[in-house]
Amino acid sequence: MRFKFTDFHVHTRGWSVDVAEDGPTFEDYIKAAEEHQINVCFLDHYELYYIENDKANPFYGGKIDDYLEEIDKFKETYDFILSGLEVEYYEDKEIQLLELMDDYRKEFDFIGGSIHEWIIGYPITTKEGLTSLLEKKPIKQIIDEYFKVSEKLINSNIFKNICHIDTIFRYINNNDLKPTDDCDVSDNRIINLGRLCIKNRIKIELNLSGLKFPINRTFPSLHVASQLKNEGGEFFVGSDSHSIEYFEKQIPEVKKAYNFLNTIKKNKLI
Numbered sequence: 569m570r571f572k573f574t575d576f577h578v579h580t581r582g583w584s585v586d587v588a589e590d591g592p593t594f595e596d597y598i599k600a601a602e603e604h605q606i607n608v609c610f611l612d613h614y615e616l617y618y619i620e621n622d623k624a625n626p627f628y629g630g631k632i633d634d635y636l637e638e639i640d641k642f643k644e645t646y647d648f649i650l651s652g653l654e655v656e657y658y659e660d661k662e663i664q665l666l667e668l669m670d671d672y673r674k675e676f677d678f679i680g681g682s683i684h685e686w687i688i689g690y691p692i693t694t695k696e697g698l699t700s701l702l703e704k705k706p707i708k709q710i711i712d713e714y715f716k717v718s719e720k721l722i723n724s725n726i727f728k729n730i731c732h733i734d735t736i737f738r739y740i741n742n743n744d745l746k747p748t749d750d751c752d753v754s755d756n757r758i759i760n761l762g763r764l765c766i767k768n769r770i771k772i773e774l775n776l777s778g779l780k781f782p783i784n785r786t787f788p789s790l791h792v793a794s795q796l797k798n799e800g801g802e803f804f805v806g807s808d809s810h811s812i813e814y815f816e817k818q819i820p821e822v823k824k825a826y827n828f829l830n831t832i833k834k835n836k837l838i
């Protein structure tokens with residue numbers, strides 16, 4: 569890699585369905601990354617459920633090989649880009665996910681696991697999805713389920729990297745959809761997820777996407793991240809960009825985040 573720091577998490581037009589039709593292409597990111605001197609890892613959504621069931625999904629019908637080929641071609645010219653995937657975890661698809669990892673672990677530079685929806689059609693990372701889910705279940709149950717599925721994801725050991733471990737709080741927080749008093753939204757709960765990652769030698773993302781929402785913090789927060797780093801956690805930083813404007817705006821923040829993480833050393837006394 570040519571540059572000192574890497575943004576491990578950007579989404580591209582045509583490969584991630586949540587990127588706008590006039591959103592950024594590989595070339596757009598490459599140009600901006602070169603200009604601002606940062607390595608960039610393409611981490612488009614790979615959601616088995618939709619890949620199997622929705623012909624409109626960009627990865628439907630084995631397109632993963634086209635995706636890889638396209639990025640690998642750019643890699644021949646540019647030494648600051650990485651091929652990656654943000655793979656959705658499904659409790660009932662662990663075997664297929666393990667097969668996917670067996671087939672592609674070596675083909676990609678980086679694969680991260682994440683959770684956006686554990687009930688198909690109700691993503692907690694969109695306001696619409698979360699609002700519909702809240703019509704079916706109390707907020708406490710949704711949060712509890714998120715943490716339970718996240719534990720399963722980590723303990724499955726399918727992934728060596730986990731993205732945005734506490735993204736359930738993207739909309740559920742005191743600045744947005746307020747949790748009820750019976751909800752456990754403590755840092756400790758997130759720290760315990762992080763500790764499971766440390767135990768399983770899984771790298772944790774410091775995801776900057778929360779900075780564009782009312783919660784206005786990283787996932788996990790800098791406080792939680794520093795605690796986990798102190799306990800031996802390993803981190804990678806991702807802007808989770810879906811537009812070139814956001815990507816460019818976040819580059820100094822990504823660099824700052826690495827510098828922050830680098831100031832925290834593992835406490836060897838423990």
Ligand SMILES: [Zn+2]
Pocket residue numbers: 654682684731732
């Ligand atoms: Zn994500």
Ligand SMILES: [Zn+2]
Pocket residue numbers: 577579654808
């Ligand atoms: Zn993402």
